[in-house]
Amino acid sequence: MMEQRELDQLLEQQTRYYRARAGTYDRDMAWDSDDPRLRGLLVPVEDWFDDLPIRGQVLELGCGTGAWTRRLVARSDHAHAIDVAPEMIEQARGSVGAGDVSFEVADLYRSNPAAVYDTVFFSFLLTHVPPTLTSQFWQIVASALVEDGTVAFVDAAPHRHDEEEWSGDGVALRTLRDGSEHRIVKVSPTPDQIVDAMADQGIEGTVDVVNDAFLVGVGQRSASLL
Numbered sequence: 001m002m003e004q005r006e007l008d009q010l011l012e013q014q015t016r017y018y019r020a021r022a023g024t025y026d027r028d029m030a031w032d033s034d035d036p037r038l039r040g041l042l043v044p045v046e047d048w049f050d051d052l053p054i055r056g057q058v059l060e061l062g063c064g065t066g067a068w069t070r071r072l073v074a075r076s077d078h079a080h081a082i083d084v085a086p087e088m089i090e091q092a093r094g095s096v097g098a099g100d101v102s103f104e105v106a107d108l109y110r111s112n113p114a115a116v117y118d119t120v121f122f123s124f125l126l127t128h129v130p131p132t133l134t135s136q137f138w139q140i141v142a143s144a145l146v147e148d149g150t151v152a153f154v155d156a157a158p159h160r161h162d163e164e165e166w167s168g169d170g171v172a173l174r175t176l177r178d179g180s181e182h183r184i185v186k187v188s189p190t191p192d193q194i195v196d197a198m199a200d201q202g203i204e205g206t207v208d209v210v211n212d213a214f215l216v217g218v219g220q221r222s223a224s225l226l
């Protein structure tokens, strides 16, 4: 198991990586692509998202440049989006446009949400949560939800690590366009492991693999937290 100091350093490096990547992040993302091959891959995830019971007060963790924030704003009374990287929040503010939305630079592990939400959403964040913080992560999600509130998330399917050097012990080496190298957390939980981790914190849910490329999960907080 990783020592606390090593874990802190890894998380700091991960934050530096996302801060440095914010300006070019959207260039690497394919969600707005109209390439038919990519659309075939992405449409089932977009359909899954459209069917989610997103409502009311929404919290988004790790919003990045706001690719999903826009969609959350359209379906909520208010969306509050947080990210640890100020540069990501700046991009998200610029890209989301009008709507009932607020942004906050915050480390989800250090900031206990001041409110409870009807919906908590995160995309491509779970695979950056170190195994030693998994319980804490789901505890934060559960305590941010109202009774019967919904959590939903999308991420890369297990073992989709072709694009990076992945050491298999939960750490990946990423190289940015400027040549800088960064060690980040990259884990590969199975759907069953995620379902169990949610259940441990009083969230009943399901996790599915879509197109062999994505994980999509949805869960509901039970009436009383365990």
Ligand SMILES: C[S@@+](CC[C@H](N)C(=O)[O-])C[C@H]1O[C@@H](n2cnc3c(N)ncnc32)[C@H](O)[C@@H]1O
Pocket (backbone or CB within 6 Å): 015, 018, 019, 061, 062, 063, 064, 065, 066, 067, 068, 082, 083, 084, 085, 088, 106, 107, 108, 109, 122, 123, 124, 125, 128
């Ligand atoms: C892979 S990106 C995904 C961004 C966005 N959700 C998307 O789907 O395009 C992961 C994001 O999570 C943020 N993040 C990582 N650790 C975080 C933490 N502890 N607290 C808040 N945000 C975090 C990163 O800064 C980054 O913007």
